[in-house]
Every structure is written in structure tokens, then in C-alpha cells.
Amino acid sequence: xxxxxxxxxxxxxxxxxxxxxxxxxxxxxxxxxxxxxxxxxxxxxxxxxxxxxxxxx
Amino acid sequence: xxxxxxxxxxxxxxxxxxxxxxxxxxxxxxxxxxxxxxxxxxxxxxxxxxxxxxxxxxxxxxxxxxxxxxxxxxxxxxxxxxxxxxxxxxxxxxxxxxxxxxxxxxxxxxxxxxxxxxxxxxxxxxxxxxxxxxxxxxxxxxxxxxxxxxxxxxxxxxxxxxxxxxxxxxxxxxxxxxxxxxxxxxxxxxxxxxxxxxxxxxxxxxxxxxxxxxxxxxxxxxxxxxxxxxxxxxxxxxxxxxxxxxxxxxxxxxxxxxxxxxxxxxxxxxxxxxxxxxxxxxxxxxxxxxxxxxxxxxxxxxxxxxxxxxxxxxxxxxxxxxxxxxxxxxxxxxxxxxxxx
Numbered sequence: 001x002x003x004x005x006x007x008x009x010x011x012x013x014x015x016x017x018x019x020x021x022x023x024x025x026x027x028x029x030x031x032x033x034x035x036x037x038x039x040x041x042x043x044x045x046x047x048x049x050x051x052x053x054x055x056x057x
Numbered sequence: 058x059x060x061x062x063x064x065x066x067x068x069x070x071x072x073x074x075x076x077x078x079x080x081x082x083x084x085x086x087x088x089x090x091x092x093x094x095x096x097x098x099x100x101x102x103x104x105x106x107x108x109x110x111x112x113x114x115x116x117x118x119x120x121x122x123x124x125x126x127x128x129x130x131x132x133x134x135x136x137x138x139x140x141x142x143x144x145x146x147x148x149x150x151x152x153x154x155x156x157x158x159x160x161x162x163x164x165x166x167x168x169x170x171x172x173x174x175x176x177x178x179x180x181x182x183x184x185x186x187x188x189x190x191x192x193x194x195x196x197x198x199x200x201x202x203x204x205x206x207x208x209x210x211x212x213x214x215x216x217x218x219x220x221x222x223x224x225x226x227x228x229x230x231x232x233x234x235x236x237x238x239x240x241x242x243x244x245x246x247x248x249x250x251x252x253x254x255x256x257x258x259x260x261x262x263x264x265x266x267x268x269x270x271x272x273x274x275x276x277x278x279x280x281x282x283x284x285x286x287x288x289x290x291x292x293x294x295x296x297x298x299x300x301x302x303x304x305x306x307x308x309x310x311x312x313x314x315x316x317x318x319x320x321x322x323x324x325x326x327x328x329x330x331x332x333x334x335x336x337x338x339x340x341x342x343x344x345x346x347x348x349x350x351x352x353x354x355x356x357x358x359x360x361x362x363x364x365x366x367x368x369x370x371x372x373x374x375x376x377x378x379x380x381x382x383x384x385x386x387x388x389x390x391x392x393x394x395x396x397x398x
Contacts, residue, residue: 009326010307031307032325050326 003043009033016043059382062088062120064142065129068239070152072103073371074127079110081375081389083382086112088120095119120145127374128152131238136173148381149198150374156181156200157267167263184377186386187211187317188271193380201377202271204369205230205280206264208291210271211320211344212361215313217272221305222295222357224274228265229292233285233335236365255282288335289369293359303350306357310346318387319368319376323347333362340364341394342372342387 003016012030016037020026024037025048034048061078065071066089078084089099091114099112117138120126126146128135136155143149158164161175172178182196183189185207193199202210209228216222237245244250244257258280265278297306307324314320324347325331333345344363350356363369368376372390379386 010324011304027327030311030322032327032331034327047326053331 005043005045007031007033007035008045008047009035014045016045058083058085059124060085060087061125061127062086062090062123062146063127063129064088064090064117064120064138065131065134066099066114067091067094067102068129068131069235069366070370071127071129072106073366074129074152074374075099075103075106075110075112077371077375077389079106079112083384083388084378086110087123089114090117090120092116117141122146124148125150125378129371131240132168133170133173136177139174139177143198147197150184150201150377151181151199152201152370152374154203154263156198157183157202157206158270163266167261167266183271184373185210185271186373186376186380187314187320188214190380193377194383196381199374199377199381201370201374203264203267204236204289204363204365205232205262205278205291206267206271207369207373208289208344208361208363209264209268209276209278209293212291212293212346212359213268213272213274213276213295215309216295216306216357216359217274218313219309221298221301221309223298225295226268226272226274226276227294228268228276228278229294230262230264230278230280231283231288231290231292232280232365233288234282235286236289236369237282250282252284253282254284256280257282285335287339287364287366288362289365290333290335290360290362293361295357295359297350297352297355297357299355301357302352303348306348306350310348314346319343319390321345324349333360335362335364336398337396338362338364338367338394339398340367340392342367342376342390342392343394344368 007028010031035045094114095116100106126142128151132154135153161172181198181200184201262280268276323345332347348359
């Protein structure tokens with residue numbers, strides 16, 4: 001069973017497959033944010049830490 | 058099959074038009090007009106077209122009736138020849154700057170010369186599918202926007218249309234050398250251009266008034282030539298209206314471009330090119346748009362990137378042709394770009 005949640009970063013729909021487990025990381029197709037599954041029943045997504053680009057130093 | 062003529066076919070935009078049109082399944086290129094190379098092989102000037110076509114350049118006098126004429130002439134030339142091409146072709150697509158503004162006085166202020174065909178200015182439909190698709194379906198005269206103007210319009214229109222930003226924008230545009238055309242000049246020598254980040258228009262670039270015309274707010278633009286042959290990137294600075302956050306901005310872009318075949322929202326959290334990057338769009342007809350918000354300062358930065366010869370020129374003209382003829386909008390425009398490049 002696939003669940004559909006909203007990306008906390010961009011509000012795009014994110015599909016959570018039946019094989020996903022707690023703390024798995026999935027990627028949002030809309031903004032490419034990495035999202036951690038912090039709860040399963042019902043599924044809850046949270047932003048995983050991101051690495052910033054910095055070419056100007 | 059429709060019969061088309063490309064006028065000014067030896068230039069960079071003309072060459073890109075030929076590249077797209079000789080491979081277009083519904084088009085026969087019947088004339089490649091060049092005042093410099095009549096009788097010469099097209100692939101002598103555009104070597105990327107070797108084995109794609111055996112066309113020879115011809116003079117304007119040799120062109121008979123056709124369905125569509127694309128004018129890829131130098132600025133101020135199309136308006137002096139427009140009567141000729143309107144008599145020859147059922148539809149005229151102008152890729153010069155001559156018919157991009159609808160007010161002859163504004164044209165004179167920005168282009169430094171009186172317009173030669175002011176009565177026709179209002180008859181041209183702007184070749185911006187994202188704003189004027191319905192008008193393009195029946196247009197006889199179509200004026201293609203400037204490359205930096207196209208990027209600026211697509212970056213700002215969704216925000217201004219929804220009143221999400223204060224009504225003034227500053228725009229920093231970067232462009233590759235092919236935007237200067239195929240005519241040699243001292244300013245375009247490799248020794249002068251290579252390695253430079255040349256601010257060639259710090260104020261009052263012609264495209265700023267064109268962007269203002271389409272989005273309806275004043276725009277101040279700076280243009281810089283950078284170390285690239287193709288590619289345009291515009292970085293636009295605006296101030297958010299009170300209460301507008303990044304989700305509202307994202308919703309605006311998503312809503313505006315959800316069904317657009319050649320505009321993509323690129324504001325990513327991961328990856329090498331998180332914001333619009335012209336390099337990976339070269340040869341494609343895409344315009345990527347993205348944004349970043351400083352909510353504390355109320356500042357919004359929007360970015361757009363495209364290939365100036367494609368979505369900023371010939372590719373966009375072919376997209377408009379497809380719309381005008383009722384064909385699938387992406388016909389002949391499926392190339393997705395290269396990576397790495």
C-alpha cells in the first residue's frame with residue numbers, strides 16, 4: 001500500500017511505498033529535498049539535514 | 058508540409074532555425090536567404106548541418122510565395138523589409154528587435170532611431186507562448202522576444218501577476234557571446250572577450266523595457282557578457298509583499314507553469330545545479346526558473362536560464378510555429394540538452 005504525503009519543504013506530493021521503514025530517507029521529486037520518515041502510522045516526513053553549496057570562499 | 062523561408066540564414070539565429078527546421082517533420086525549408094553568401098552551400102557556413110541539407114543560400118529576390126518567413130536579420134533591417142516579406146509569406150515571424158515594443162516613441166528612446174513601420178507595431182503578437190498562447194494560434198505577424206527578456210519575463214511574471222512582490226524589479230543578466238551575432242567587431246575579438254566578465258550594459262539595456270511591457274512593472278536591468286558561447290541567466294531581485302513566504306512563491310511558479318512544456322521549476326535542495334544553469338540547457342528549448350527567499354529581509358531572488366539561440370530565439374520561434382499551425386507544441390524540439398558539457 002502506497003501512502004501519499006506532502007513534502008514539508010515544497011508541498012509536492014511524495015509517495016511512501018509499502019517497503020519504506022522508520023528513518024528511511026526518500027527524495028522529493030519537486031524540490032529534491034531528502035526527507036526522513038519519522039513516523040509510519042500515519043506516515044510523517046521531516047526534512048533531513050542538507051549540505052549547502054559554497055563556491056565563493 | 059508547409060514551405061518556409063529563413064531570411065538572414067547565415068547568422069547564428071538563422072543557423073539555429075535551419076538546424077531545427079530541416080529536421081522538422083512538417084516543414085520544408087524552401088529558401089535560406091543570405092545577402093553575404095548567395096549561391097554558397099548552407100553547410101559551408103553552418104558545418105553542423107553537413108549531410109542534413111544540401112540547401113544553397115539564395116538572395117531575397119529569388120524567394121517565391123511561401124507559408125512562413127522567419128526574419129533573423131540584424132536589428133533595424135526587418136522593419137525596412139517587412140512589406141516585402143508580408144507580401145511573400147502568409148505568416149511572418151520576426152526574430153529581430155524591430156517589433157518587440159508597441160510604442161514607437163519608446164522604441165526610439167531605447168533603440169536610438171525612429172521606427173520605419175510604426176503602424177505595424179500593434180499588429181505583432183509577442184512570441185511568448187506562456188503569456189499569449191491563444192493569440193498565437195491565429196497570428197499573422199509574430200515578434201519573438203529578446204533572449205534576456207524571455208528569461209526575465211518567465212522569472213517574474215508569476216509573481217507580479219499574483220501581486221506577491223512590490224512593483225519594481227532589478228535584473229542582472231549574463232549572456233554568452235553568440236548573443237552578439239555573427240558579425241565580427243573589435244569588441245568581440247577573442248583577446249578582448251575571453252576570460253572577461255564584461256558589464257556591457259549597466260543601465261537601460263533594451264530588454265528591460267520589453268520585460269516591463271510584458272509584466273507590467275518597472276524593471277532596471279544590467280547585462281554582462283561572460284565566458285560562454287551560448288546561454289543566458291537572469292537573476293532578478295524583488296521585495297516580497299508582507300505575508301508572502303517561500304511556499305506562496307513556489308505555489309505561484311507551480312501553478313503558472315504546471316502545464317507548460319518548456320518551463321521547469323528548479324529550486325532544489327540537493328544536486329549540483331540547484332538553481333537554473335544555462336550550461337545543461339544548451340541546444341534544448343527549456344527555460345528553467347527557480348527562486349530563493351530571505352524571509353527575514355523580505356527579499357526574493359528569482360533565477361531563469363535558457364539557451365539564447367533556442368528558448369531565447371530559434372527554438373521559441375519553432376514552438377510558436379507549432380502553436381500557430383496546430384501541431385504538437387514540442388514537435389522538432391525534443392532535444393533535452395547535454396550533461397556533462
